[in-house]
Amino acid sequence: MTTPAIKWWQKAVVYQIYPRSFQDSNQDGIGDLKGIENRLDYVQKLGADVIWLNPVYDSPNKDNGYDISDYEAINPEFGTMADFDDLLAAAHQRGIKIVMDLVVNHSSDQHQWFIESRSSKDNPKRDFYIWRDPVDGHEPNNWSSFFSGSAWKFDEASGQYYLHLFVEGQPDLNWENEALRDEVYQMMNRWVDKGIDGFRMDVVSMLSKPTGLPDAPLPAGNTYANPVSLTANGPHIHEYLQEMREKVLNNGDLMTVGETSGVDIDNARKYADIDGSELNMVFQFEHMGLDDNANPALGKWDNQPVSLVALKENLSKWQTEMEGQSWNSLYWDNHDQPRIVSRFGDDSPAYRVKSAKMLATLLHMMQGTPYIYQGEELGMTNAYNLGWDDFDDVEIINGREFVVNREHLVDDDTMLDYVHYKGRDNARTPMQWSAADNAAFTTATPWIKLNANYPQINVEQALADPDSVFYHYQKLIKLRHDLPLVTTGHYHLLDPEDDQVFAYQRLDDGEALLVIANFTAETVERTYDYPDNADLLLSNYQDDQGSTLRPYEAKIYYYQK
Structure with a gap:
């Protein structure tokens, strides 16, 4: 059997930029395209191959740019189309590709x-x-x-x-209308002709609505029902994506990733089938829902730690059951998730750096395309200093109104704890460039409050410290680029019931990687089967104590079998 050729996006590492919060060049308190262009050398130094840009299109910002009023105009807050063209050219000059956010489940009501x-x-x-x-x-x-x-x-x-499955200002588009689909494809092709390198497709699994729009199962005591089980993976979604492939996506060597709420393994294989008939890969959310509230009425709002055994089971399922049939995306952070070091790690001063490196090591040695969200490579944390008057996110604001004021499910203080743990604004505070005023993001008042710890956690500090989280990410990216085993190796989980250590192997053609990650602040003893002459490729400690695993210790061994 012939092994399929490795595609460029299978060895790539993606750096996600949330433009409002990355770098302000004109000092109005809002990040912009020129600011991104001015920081491309930083992205290049990290080693990322691709930038995924969150939406930069014209928008009234009812949902921070995901309500688009013109798909072919730049939001003046971010600059002009000429600024975008300059950014694209400057990125390409550095060998960095640009993937655009495609939001076509809905538009703005001002479109x-x-x-x-x-x-x-x-x-x-x-x-x-x-x-x-x-x-x-x-x-x-x-x-x-x-x-x-x-x-x-x-x-x-x-x-x-x-x-409107989202806010009132985001009416859902009717994908059953062929004229609408043709308009979308023509718009996409004009972006492809401009030279972009692909699309991240927002809530793409919801384009095809269920026939007849039936009621959804209604939880006890609720007035309205979450429709995700009905609206995800609808009856015509794969027809639409195959049509999109034929009319747009085959017109360039593009990278495509679909945000697919409600997807399971069987559907993911269809969306990202290795035959290339639809998308290259999908974002799935199962591992991001493992710490949701046991009360369905509260949904995501909780502050309980994830079960490591459940996390191992879930990530391993996607690794093994997608192998050879479709391709994984690998992520911890994004604009819709809190900071991973505060969620699955330990953001205390004692262990923030160690646990951030541990989480990065665990994820980046799996099979798939890794995504790094701005600041993740610094070990940026959740923003505990933000109070109710500081939040901007519609999900947080509406969630408080529903959970606290209307349904009286928890009190205000408890909800604030939940938001500090799971709220999206944790990821949207400005990028922390230095200890200067406003973290050198802007000289104006930032559009959203900064995380109070920016004087201690910032790019300037990270680049000056050879042992920083940044340089650990840089080394992980280099391993992926240099070692084919990271791309092609089979995944094998070790000790699935171990609730303290996550260990797995990558195996291929007589080679092996052993990845060990202690998820606790305790020192534990673990013995794994690897030869004495195995090479320790990377660790978050300066020495190797063999079977003794110190708090949040992570190690990668390479050996010949």
């Missing part, structure tokens, strides 16, 4: 398509969106928005509701 759609029932673009008559004077079904409350908004002028 011209929706303005026309809303204008009358007989407008040619009426069916670009999902409109329904009231049922018995109420919403067409019981679906909730993912940001709390009903997923339907009544339009007085036409007497119908429109669907």
Whole structure:
């Protein structure tokens, strides 16, 4: 059997940039495209191959740019299209590719398509969106928005509701309409012609809605039901993505990754089949839901630590069951997740650096394409100094209103603890460049409050310290680039019931890697089978004490079998 050729994106490492919070070049308190361009040398020094840009399109910012009013214009807060062209050219000059965020499950209610759609029932673009008559004077079904409350908004002028799975200002596009799909493909092709290197596709698993839009199972005591089980992986989603592949994605050597809420292994294999008929890889969320609240009404809002045994089981399932059939994406952090060192690690001064390196080591030696979210390579932490008046995220604001004020599920202090543990604004505080005012992000007032620990945790400090988290990430990236085994090796979990240490092997053609990660602040003893002449490729301690694993110790051994 012929082994498929390794694609460039299988050996690549992606650096995710949230533009509002990366670097402000014009001193208005908001990060921008020129700021990113000015920091490309930093990304190059890290060793990343690709930048994934969160949305930079024109937007009224009801959901920080994920409500797009013009897919082919740059939000003036971020600069101009000429600034984007300069950024793309400067990145390519450094060998760095640019992947754009594609948000086509919904648009902004200020997009011209929706303005026309809303204008009358007989407008040619009426069916670009999902409109329904009231049922018995109420919403067409019981679906909730993912940001709390009903997923339907009544339009007085036409007497119908429109669907918005997210905020009211994000009406869902109707992918059953062929004219709408053609408009989307034409827009995508114009970005491809501009020279971008791929697309990260926002909530792509929700493009195809279930036939008839039926009610979702309603938890006891709730008015509205989370519709993810119905809206994810709908009846025509794979037809749409195969059509997208034919009309757009085959027009360049592009990298594609789909954000696929509600996906399981079987569906992931279809989205990212090795035959290349749809996407290259998907983001799945199972490991990010392992620390959700046991009360379904609270959903993600909790502050309990994850079970290591459950984490091992989940990550290992995706490693073994996707191998040879499709490709994994590997991530801990992103703009929708809290900081991993505060969540699965230990962000205390004693162990922040050690545990950040441990988590990085564990993830980056698995099979798949790793994603590093800005600041993750510094060991940036959750922002415990943010209070209710400081949060900007609609999910946090609406979540508090629903959980505390309406349903009275927990009190305000408990909810704040949950937000400090799981809230999205933990990841959205400005990038910490130095100990200077505002972390050298801006000289103006930042759009969101800085994490108070920026004087201690910042790029300037990290680059000056050869033992920093940054240089550990740099070494992990180099290992992936230099050692084919990281890309091609089979995954084998060791000791699945061990609730303190996560250890696994990567095996291929007589070679082996052994990855050992102590998830605790305790010193433990563990013995693994590897030869005395095994090479210690990387560790987060200066010496090797063999079977003794110190707090959060992580090691990578290489040996011939």
